[in-house]
Amino acid sequence: MEPLLAVAIGILFAAAIYMMLRRSIVKLVIGLMLLSNAANLLIFVSAGLTRGGPPLVPQGLDAPPAAVADPLPQALVLTAIVIAFGVLSFAVVLVRRAWEIVRADDLDRMRDTDT
Amino acid sequence: MNLQLALPILIPLLAGAVSLLFWRSRLMQRMIAVAGTGLLLVASVWLLASVSRGGILVLQVGNWPAPFGISLVADLLGAIMVVLTGIIGFAVALYSLATTGRGHEAYGYFPLMHLLLAGVAGAFLTGDIFNLYVWFEVMLVASFALLILGSEKAQMEGAIKYVTLNLLSSVIFLVAVGLLYGMVGTLNMADIARRLASLEDTGMVDVLAMMFMVAFGIKAAAFPLFFWLPASYHTPPVAVSALFAGLLTKVGVYALFRVFTLIFHHSPGYTHEILLWGAGLTMLSGVLGAAAQFEFRRILSFHIVSQIGYMILGLALFTPLAILGGVFYIAHHILVKTNLFLVSGIVHRLQGSYRLKRLGGLYRSHPWLAVLFLIPALSLAGMPPLSGFFAKFIVIRAGIEAEAYGVTAIALLVGLLTLYSMIKIWSEVFWKTAPDGDEADAQAAVGQRELWLMSLPAVGLALCTLLIGLNAGPLYALAEASAGELLAPERYIEAVLGPRGEGGP
Numbered sequence: 001m002e003p004l005l006a007v008a009i010g011i012l013f014a015a016a017i018y019m020m021l022r023r024s025i026v027k028l029v030i031g032l033m034l035l036s037n038a039a040n041l042l043i044f045v046s047a048g049l050t051r052g053g054p055p056l057v058p059q060g061l062d063a064p065p066a067a068v069a070d071p072l073p074q075a076l077v078l079t080a081i082v083i084a085f086g087v088l089s090f091a092v093v094l095v096r097r098a099w100e101i102v103r104a105d106d107l108d109r110m111r112d113t114d115t
Numbered sequence: 116m117n118l119q120l121a122l123p124i125l126i127p128l129l130a131g132a133v134s135l136l137f138w139r140s141r142l143m144q145r146m147i148a149v150a151g152t153g154l155l156l157v158a159s160v161w162l163l164a165s166v167s168r169g170g171i172l173v174l175q176v177g178n179w180p181a182p183f184g185i186s187l188v189a190d191l192l193g194a195i196m197v198v199l200t201g202i203i204g205f206a207v208a209l210y211s212l213a214t215t216g217r218g219h220e221a222y223g224y225f226p227l228m229h230l231l232l233a234g235v236a237g238a239f240l241t242g243d244i245f246n247l248y249v250w251f252e253v254m255l256v257a258s259f260a261l262l263i264l265g266s267e268k269a270q271m272e273g274a275i276k277y278v279t280l281n282l283l284s285s286v287i288f289l290v291a292v293g294l295l296y297g298m299v300g301t302l303n304m305a306d307i308a309r310r311l312a313s314l315e316d317t318g319m320v321d322v323l324a325m326m327f328m329v330a331f332g333i334k335a336a337a338f339p340l341f342f343w344l345p346a347s348y349h350t351p352p353v354a355v356s357a358l359f360a361g362l363l364t365k366v367g368v369y370a371l372f373r374v375f376t377l378i379f380h381h382s383p384g385y386t387h388e389i390l391l392w393g394a395g396l397t398m399l400s401g402v403l404g405a406a407a408q409f410e411f412r413r414i415l416s417f418h419i420v421s422q423i424g425y426m427i428l429g430l431a432l433f434t435p436l437a438i439l440g441g442v443f444y445i446a447h448h449i450l451v452k453t454n455l456f457l458v459s460g461i462v463h464r465l466q467g468s469y470r471l472k473r474l475g476g477l478y479r480s481h482p483w484l485a486v487l488f489l490i491p492a493l494s495l496a497g498m499p500p501l502s503g504f505f506a507k508f509i510v511i512r513a514g515i516e517a518e519a520y521g522v523t524a525i526a527l528l529v530g531l532l533t534l535y536s537m538i539k540i541w542s543e544v545f546w547k548t549a550p551d552g553d554e555a556d557a558q559a560a561v562g563q564r565e566l567w568l569m570s571l572p573a574v575g576l577a578l579c580t581l582l583i584g585l586n587a588g589p590l591y592a593l594a595e596a597s598a599g600e601l602l603a604p605e606r607y608i609e610a611v612l613g614p615r616g617e618g619g620p
Binding site for chain 1 (some may be wrong): 267300347
């Protein structure tokens with residue numbers, strides 16, 4: 001399972017970078033979306049995929065009876081998804097506003113602030 | 116419980132929440148802004164006082180013992196940075212009373228400012244690497260929104276570059292955290308440091324070190340990765356520029372200092388060689404960019420880049436004196452750079468432009484403003500007896516002692532070029548005669564009270580610079596103690612994890 005996911009993550013990263021290197025700002029945002037999803041998936045897989053129960057301790061015991069799944073990557077991914085979602089929604093609004101004001105979808109025409 | 120450790124984070128969060136409640140009341144938001152940042156300053160000074168007296172303070176949030184819960188840690192570096200956050204926050208809050216338009220305040224300028232300060236303080240105080248990412252994001256989201264307040268064309272273009280590159284760096288940071296967790300199975304920085312020390316697989320550690328270097332290098336605007344900064348920092352309202360210029364890149368520098376002294380210090384030759392080259396090129400490219408510019412805030416933005424090089428140089432040399440110099444430089448730079456942006460805002464208010472060609476004659480009409488500019492400007496260039504002289508002197512002396520002559524020569528040259536571009540601003544803005552005759556009209560448009568409010572924070576920061584310059588002893592001692600702590604990470608690890616190396620206090 002892990003090699004398969006690793007390949008999928010690699011493809012996602014490649015696609016994200018390809019999209020970000022395009023000139024259109026809409027494609028830039030799509031690239032950012034793919035990028036954050038690739039990162040989230042990578043965190044999820046990083047600690048290894050184990051088949052196990054939820055990390056709950058029954059009453060009266062000190063430790064869970066059987067093997068448990070590592071809950072921490074899931075918690076991290078949950079946080080990262082929420083953050084990525086917030087930031088991406090900002091980016092989408094930004095792109096829309098930028099288009100309204102600059103009237104260009106082409107990054108090459110956004111040169112006013114360059115040196 | 117060390118509640119005082121949580122105060123610098125809680126106060127701005129709370130102030131932000133309360134000023135959100137007063138969304139429609141401009142007066143209340145302003146009062147909360149001044150009171151909140153003032154309280155933050157007091158709390159941070161208190162924190163620094165306790166840390167310098169009693170050593171590293173640790174708060175295990177929610178009473179979860181160290182490697183499992185999130186720890187808040189204040190060592191001297193963190194505490195110094197939080198105090199600077201408090202100073203800059205307070206100064207900028209006062210300054211924004213005079214400069215922020217009604218439109219900006221109606222769209223949540225002050226709540227965002229509080230949130231930004233909370234994010235910065237949180238990043239300085241957290242002892243958990245994933246938590247560091249979260250605070251980075253809090254800070255970034257607030258800064259994104261502050262950057263586009265006003266929706267001008269240049270702001271949009273600058274924001275797209277700023278947002279993209281900072282998101283990219285966040286993703287690299289996040290991936291590195293994920294891989295690091297997969298390798299050592301912990302997120303507590305002290306615990307990571309302890310476990311990495313006993314790890315044989317150094318190849319992967321080097322890869323991770325490089326990923327962190329790239330991620331924080333983008334945030335700190337180090338050499339090949341700085342282009343977003345001069346493209347965006349001159350676009351927002353000047354109070355926002357000043358806040359960004361003082362704090363945001365320095366969070367990246369702080370993270371570099373933290374990660375490369377605590378976690379990745381086992382094979383310093385490799386990573387610190389790259390940092391050394393990066394530092395030299397950062398200094399050079401920043402100052403050359405500044406020399407080519409003819410817009411007040413754009414020159415200052417490029418100078419942020421060149422100064423970041425000095426701080427990274429301090430880290431890269433990795434001797435006690437160099438780290439001391441790096442910490443000293445950060446402290447000095449935050450005060451000076453914010454002050455320069457504040458002065459540029461006053462100039463803009465008086466003459467209505469940031470373009471050097473359109474400015475002039477201010478020495479004749481406002482000699483005090485010229486002095487107010489000269490103090491931080493000469494300090495930035497490293498003239499004695501101002502704070503920048505000692506900062507540069509320590510770093511350069513450390514470079515000579517470490518026999519890194521090439522980089523030291525660059526550092527000296529960059530000091531000279533900095534002086535050149537500061538003289539350029541001085542002669543264009545203050546010395547030459549004003550380009551057209553409507554100077555008197557512009558002056559009349561600025562109220563006395565407004566001018567006072569704008570000058571007051573600038574005067575305060577200039578006094579800080581003078582104070583450090585004339586009496587460098589206390590800050591030197593603090594930076595020295597902080598360098599001692601950074602170079603002996605065992606103390607940090609022991610403070611967080613307890614003397615046995617496992618379990619909380």
